[in-house]
Amino acid sequence: MTNPQLTRFDPHDPAGIDDLLSDDEKAVRDSVREMCERRINPFVADWFERGEIDDIRGLAKELGSLGVLGMHLDGYGCAGMSAVDYGLACLELEAADSGIRSLVSVQGSLAMFAIWRWGRKAHKDEWLPKMAAGEVIGCFGLTEPDHGSDPGSMRTRARRDGDDWVLDGRKMWITNGSVADVAVVWAQTGDGIRGFVVPTDTPGFSAPIIQHKQSLRASVTSELVLDDVRLPSTALLPEARGLKGPLSCLDEARYGIVWGALGAARSSLDCAIAYAGERTQFGRPIAAYQLTQAKLVDMSLEYIKGLLLALHLGRRKDSGLARPEQVSMGKLNNVRESLDICRAARTILGANGVSLEYPVIRHMNNLESVLTYEGTVEMHTLILGQAITGHPAFH
Structure with missing residues (x-):
């Protein structure tokens, strides 16, 4: 018997994860996505090719007006939003470009968080309101x-x-x-x-x-x-x-990467799905061939699993229960799998996959950096290895 409430299958949300988000969380996501589509996406390939962002200070002020700079901090002009809200924002920003998400992460999760968590009141009063507004970088x-x-x-x-x-x-x-x-x-x-x-x-x-x-x-x-x-x-x-200070800041930034890397993966996956439906070989779209479908299914599965892990960690963080080792788990898995998704998308696009006319090679190159910053694969593996076995193996 057919359930009349059963929604149409959405290839861009095949597991229906949107149902796990509140209306407010979707509104945050949609507002960041709209800003990226208007202010960043039309220009970012050119910025990447030239190695230069036009009017970065103006962009920082727009991001401040949107409320995403230090958005998970309370007071001093910060939005005081949830960890899940911040994660969704990071996903949308990195779907535009990892460099834009890095700008926001370094501003909010590293520089601002360090002052907010460890600074004097005078530091907070002097710097945080201007940083939240994007007036100071x-x-x-x-x-x-x-x-x-x-x-x-x-x-x-x-x-x-x-x-x-x-x-x-x-x-x-x-x-x-x-x-x-x-x-x-x-x-x-x-x-x-x-x-x-x-x-x-x-x-x-x-x-x-x-x-x-x-x-x-x-x-x-x-x-x-x-x-x-x-x-x-x-x-x-x-x-x-000691190291407690900087490492606490890195935990904040790594959490944003757990979500952000998935944005690059989603952008590449969406591009691959669209391209496979339009590109014809031997009289059929390549989406009609089994090997292409296998790639798209595997990419979708890894994206879904990464998104569920990110959302789970976000809910734990909002409950005060997320441990650094768990954030390491998210960073290790989601960046590694997102990079594999981008690489698979590149193969579906063939030679066009290396052109900046499409976002895939840009995301793929960016994630090569994201893979090793804020803790390499090896370091997060050893962090988890110690947590699981009780034996440190760093030396």
């Missing part, structure tokens, strides 16, 4: 040229000189660095690793842009150079001691 200086997965071995130093702090060192692969107004910088001190709020107009601070990237080209990526950067004692983040 932030960056997060942790990774170094020789120390990525091992931040505890960083060489950047902060020493006391009277009442001041003086910072010396280098940071590498820093999103937003060359356009940032404020940097959260982590450094070794006599009291362990500490964080500092560094206005980028401080003498001795510079941020040369990194050129010749073949991934995340629609994103500003920089080196941070700190040569005798003198800061007042109040620049110190007082509550952050």
Whole structure:
């Protein structure tokens, strides 16, 4: 007997996951999607090809007006929305481009979260409202040229000189660095690793842009150079001691990636479905051939499983139950599977798959970076391995 309430099968939501979202969550998703379709999608392939975003400060202000900068934080002009809301926003932003989602993630989950969680009230009052509005851009200086997965071995130093702090060192692969107004910088001190709020107009601070990237080209990526950067004692983040401070920020950013990577996968999957229905070979659309259907089914299944995992982690995070190991699970699985989805989509498009006329190769190249930033496959595997077995295997 046919159920009269049974909805039509939707190839873009084959498992009916939309039914698990509230109307408010769908409204957040739809508003971000609309903004991306209007403000980013028509231009992003050109930005990627040129390696430059037109009017990035204007774009940041529009993202601020939309409410997505620090949207999961409370107070100080932040939207105070749920983890699921933030995840859905990240998915839509990365469906446009990983570089745009990176801009938002670094601003909100790294720079703003560090100040919001670990900063002085004066830091929060000074920086967070302007950052939430997109009037001020932030960056997060942790990774170094020789120390990525091992931040505890960083060489950047902060020493006391009277009442001041003086910072010396280098940071590498820093999103937003060359356009940032404020940097959260982590450094070794006599009291362990500490964080500092560094206005980028401080003498001795510079941020040369990194050129010749073949991934995340629609994103500003920089080196941070700190040569005798003198800061007042109040620049110190007082509550952050040791690696707990920066790692707490990375957990926030990794959670956004759990959702964001799926946006790149969805965009590539949708493109492959449409292309397979239009491209004819031997008198039939290639969607009518078994091998193409097998690829599309496998891609859809992995996307669905990743989305269910992301939503589950979002609900746990909103309940205060999400553990860092669980976020590692989501980051490891969803980026790896999203990259495989993009690679499979590329094969369906054939030679057209390498053209920027289609989004697939751009997403595929971007995810090669997302795969290794905020924790490599190896590091997240070892985090989960230790959690499952009780034995650390990092050394």
